[in-house]
Each structure stands twice: as C-alpha cells, then as structure tokens.
Amino acid sequence: MTDIVSIHSYRGGTGKSNMTANLATTMAMLGKRVGIVDTDIQSPGIHILFRLDETTINKTLNDYLWDENCSVEQIAYDVSYVLDGVNLTNSDGKIFLVPSSMKSEDIATILSEGYDVERLQEGFYEVGDALELDYLFVDTHPGLNEETLLSVGLSETLVIILRPDQQDYLGTAVIVDVAKELEVPKMLLVVNKALPDIDFGILKDKVHETYQLPVAGILPLSTEMLRLGSQGLFCLQHSDHPLTKEVQCIVSHIQG
Secondary structure (H helix, E strand, O other), rough: OOOEEEEOOOOOOOHHHHHHHHHHHHHHOOOOEEEEEEOOOOOOOOHHHOEEEHOOOOOOHHHHHHOOOHHHHHEEEEOHHOOOOOOOOOOOEEEEOOOOOOOHHHHHHHHHHOOOOOHHHHEEEEEEEOOOOEEEEEOOOOOHHHHHHHHHHHOOOEEEEEEHHHHHHHHHHHHHHHHHHHHOOEEEEEEEOOOOOOHHHHHHHHHHHOOOEEEEEEEOHHHHHHOOOOOOOHHHHHHOOOHHHHHHHHHHHHHH
C-alpha cells in the first residue's frame, strides 16, 4: 500500500519543490521506494533538481493525462542515480520521478483546455502499484484548484509549507480549513525561510497555537541553499547542515 504525501503551499515561492525533492530523497536514503509526481503542470521544474535531462524525457504526466494508451511505466523515470556514492542507511531505496512537460505548447494546452482530473487520480494509484512504492510524494500547484483539491483529498499526509509572513499565515488558514473538510488523516506544518536570528522555539509555538497542528520543522533561510540554485539536492550536498537535519525530522514525522 502506497502512502500519498502531498506537499502544498498557499502561495508560490515557499520552496515547495525543493522541499518535496529533499523529503523524497531523504526517505529513499532510509531504504524506501519513493515516487514523486510533479503536478505543478502550469509551472513544472522539479526534474531539474534530479538532473533529469529534458532531451531524455519521452513521455510526461501531460501525455498520461491526454492519452489513455499511455501507461505510468512510460512516464516514470528512475532517478535513483542521485544516490550513487552516498552513504545510505539502507541501499534498497529507490526514487522514481513523474515529470510534467516544460514545453510551452503543452503548458498552454493545459491552461486553455484542462484535463481529466479523475485520470490524475487513477495515475496516483497506478504508479504506486506498478512501482511498488512505499511513498508517493505529490508536488502540487500553489493555491487552490481542482487538481490541488484532488491531491489533498487523496493524501494520507498533507505537508503545508509556509513562510513567517502574514500573507502566508492567512493563506495557510484557508488550506487547513479545506483539508479538514476533506478529512485528511494527518497534516503537518513546515515553516521555511525563517531568519536565523529569530527564536525558532517562539516561532514554532506561535504557528502551533495558530493552527493547532504539529509543526514538523522550521527551516532557516540558508545562503548555501541560495548558492546551490536548484542545481542539485541540498540534503546530499550538505548532509550535516541544520536545514538537512530539519528535513530528516520532517521525514520522521511523515513516517509517524
């Protein structure tokens, strides 16, 4: 049985895709079979973090959504090579990525014509079964739309990313209310890009009191992350960094 974990935020720019990639990779380092689906179809890009060359991508999530003859095996790419040379807790871990198309014409088609959301739901279950995944991480599109509601509603765990910013606080309240209406079994909050000079304990208490939900991690604004510039996976290149330790803590909360 595959656990679906959706990573979501009310606004863009929260570091959601980076978080998804690093959580999935950290989980794989523990020996889990992990899948990632980039459902941010309007602005995809998580494949860049895994150095998946666009010229080698033959089929994407877009093809699956538009073509009933396209199978999940055709759109799932084994990116476990990112773990080569890494000291693993368990060498059985695998990472599979289902990318969305970055072609402008495909994005325009999605925006103008949409797609069958039920087909997306089928895809989540099919990719989990076909690849025998322990966890399927869903990188969502920010805000609320039909795809987001589907991803949230199917999730065993919803990880909500927010920054210590008033607009994020208000938007996160909306996401939490919607998730409660959809009866999501588990919700976790993650504060990202917190200034290093603030008291993380006070911030954590404030966020917990505001939403009455577990705060799985508070990640500092990191100059190392900014320098990396999405050219790789932070948790692999900075294994001893406090930010990486917080990602490991969040993974522990997901495993529960």
